[in-house]
Amino acid sequence: MTTMHSPALEVAVRPRRRMPKATLLIGLVLLLVLIVAAIFPQYLARYSPTDFDYEAILQGPNAKHIFGTDNFGRDILSRIIYGTRVDMQIAIFTTLFPFIFGTLLGALTGYLGKWSDAVVGRIADLVVVFPFLVLVIAIVAVLGPGLNNMYIAVSAVGWVSYWRLTRGEVLTQKKAEYAQAGRVLGYSPSRILLRHLLPNAVSPAIVYLMTDMSLGILLGASLGYLGLGAQPPTPEWGVMVADGKNFMATAWWISTFPGLALTLAGVTFSLIGDGLADALRPRA
Amino acid sequence: MTAPHLSVRDLNVRIPTPGGVLHAVRGVNFDLMPGEVLGLVGESGSGKSVTLRSLIRLHRPPIQMTGTVEYGGQNLLAASDAKLRSVRGGQISMIFQEPMSALNPVLTVGEQIGENLREHKGLRGRAAQERAAELLDLTGIPSPRARLSDYPHQFSGGMRQRAMIAIALASEPQLLLADEPTTALDVTIQDQILRLLLRLREELHMSVILVTHDLGVVAQTCDRVAVMYGGRLVETAGVNDLFHAPKHAYTLGLLQSLPGAGEHRRPLQPIPGGPPDLRSLPPGCPFAPRCAYVTEACRTGEPPLLEVAPGRFSACIHYDELPALKSTLEEVGV
């Protein structure tokens, strides 16, 4: 018998890593700044965020207080720095639970389909017929103001987006031939779902997570502004904006600088989201 | 000898990509004679579709096209937009691989033919509908009058391709550009569509440029063949000559790699390796790395397309060393 040998092929040499895009890099640098501020505010801030200083009430930006002081003489910059921790915490806790819960549920119902999908779909419909903010405010109003209740309220509402994104992606992925190959190879449903489908279906949810974090901060700020979120004297950017609203005409800096901080955090997460959307896409 | 219907000289198409400029078409020259069916064949990435699209300047910036496409005494690559619009879809029509995406799903087939009739023939109303029904009939669609009011989704795959041909023919073009028109179709339907094209060519005195990767389609339909590889034209010949005695090592390799060229269940003769990366072409002949006849000369300079026999052009240094194929091609068929 003659043995035939197919010629060994050269594997094409292609660049193995794509350079991360500039957007992602800038986003990550900004995030690093935010994280450092959240962990080590005591080294960055020159003043206490909560101690009153009646010598320095309502000072405009100057050499001692770069961003000025508020009506209790507290240094705005120091409060913004200390506020980073609270707002980062809000960003994470308003999104992490909805992300985990919504993504897993989406993967499961997308894969199983049939009645599980129908039931969860109707529940999701129920949640989304209410305006997001109104529903959150209603839940917080029932549970009582405060950050923990805010997280519960947002989680009860926010999972729907993640569920929908992941479910749709799993529906697409499970038709791909690699998923069918997994079945013919005798792999268990849980292996196919968790090891094959989920890693390929989770990217849109991760990208959305980043956008959602900036929305989460804004939501925390809105609720703080309404008095339903973080309670004074906690240095939280939304609360600070609210505090300054009576002084807009005379002391613009009280509201403006925390507002800018909010914007900066939002931009940070958006940039990372954009960059991740590109970086997570598997190459064909 | 009559003057060519269309003359392409030194056509180059460059496509900027994140990984560098992709020189997709590199110095292509060919003539199309009146009434001729010219096959443009090649594998994926050979530049055949890109070439076809540049003939009527379908590429937009940042894609760059240079060279000349002479048609009716005009260089289409330099013509004004208005002039180009009247030629496109008028004297030159195009049909595509996927009729479903080329047809507008929210307009009836009758409306889409009528649109072309109004634009290029000035026909309206009843006259346009009459002519549209004639065109559907011409392309072999049964009960054409009734089907004018159907939407594309109500047609089967083969009927959609016929409808697209009817739209293309509405302006009574002198040249039809067909980009893989039967690739998405089943073999019995492909057979019908190809014969339809040949019949229409006779009846309407059109020339046709047919882009395909399927050598069988070429053998069945074309008068002359241009083979593309790595963005270049590597061989042009009359269809009989090409299939019986190819004059380029790539064409030969392609024909020899087809099943049917050898004994039942014996190994086929593949061309080793894969198509070249147009972003990093080797110096010399683009086929050299895969070629069985390669010599040092092939690697030093890119061989130009030269006339090697009357009416036959090849860009292969070793064209006269290649064996003829006639006896080895076994056929499927009854």
Added chain:
Amino acid sequence: MTVPLSKSTPPLMEIHSLTKTFPVAQSLLSRWRGQPRRAVQALTDVELTVRRGETLGIVGESGCGKSTLARTLVRLYDADRGSVRYGDLDVLSLRGPALRQYNRRVQMIFQDPYSSLNPRMTVEAVLREALSVHHMRPAAEQPARVRELLQLVGLPPEAAGRLPHEFSGGQRQRIGIARALALEPECLIADELVSALDVSVQAQVVNLLLELQERLDLTVLFVAHDLRLVRHISHRVAVMYLGRVVEVSDTEAIFTAPRHPYTQALLAAAPTLDPSRRTAAPAITGELPSPLNVPSGCAFRTRCPHAFERCATERPALLKLEDGPEVACHLYDPVSTAQATG
């Protein structure tokens, strides 16, 4: 060198009356009106025997059910009725571990080199997963086996650490083959294995399949629409039309003396490579009927030049002719021959 196959080669797989329909989504309105639920007739009473060690080509146009057949045989789809026997296994009733064991023996290779591999798993991870799940090798021996498998399909050992996107289409099909071979199957079902590849690359993969079949004693079901290719590699060929097997025969017999009018038309429609053998008339007229609305009696009668009365009323069964081929056509049934001529 080809494996000699005699008529007495024992059957590996026996398929009887295999039927599969796909219900079409129905609007609430039409359900309320009591309109019957429509269904795509993907497979209708398919009869087929696969012999050990052979390559059985399955050809037909889109909607003929050849892919559905392949997927039903590996249990990706559940059949409506019929039976599939594999040795002494009743394939359609297998569940759990028994089904896994069957799938280990009967593997499938998929068509699309771009979607048949998980884009996030390296070649090594893909192959080791298959080895672990079926306990083919202890973890310590897996890396060596991975290299062996790669060598078997003609890929260098460095391929192991790469991700699918770093390979060309032909190379990806080799990875798909290696993944199937990791389970040391007896039977490979290849669904349009090379149809997504460039012509010059197709031959490389076809050669690999021929070589592996011989080395590993594989039985191959080769589902394809490329008649020239099927002729080259198959011992026998089954022709399908609208969910039915219309003719099964030895390859040479199918291609040199096709019996069923559809087989004849299909072969005549396939473009020849000889430009001097052109004909002006199409091989066959008419469109493929919708699989939602299969003609009564013989499914091919609407396009058949020989159709007569009986074709519309009675579905022809697949009959074995004296000289070997099996054909589902009334023309070859003695009863109707008497009718038609008398």
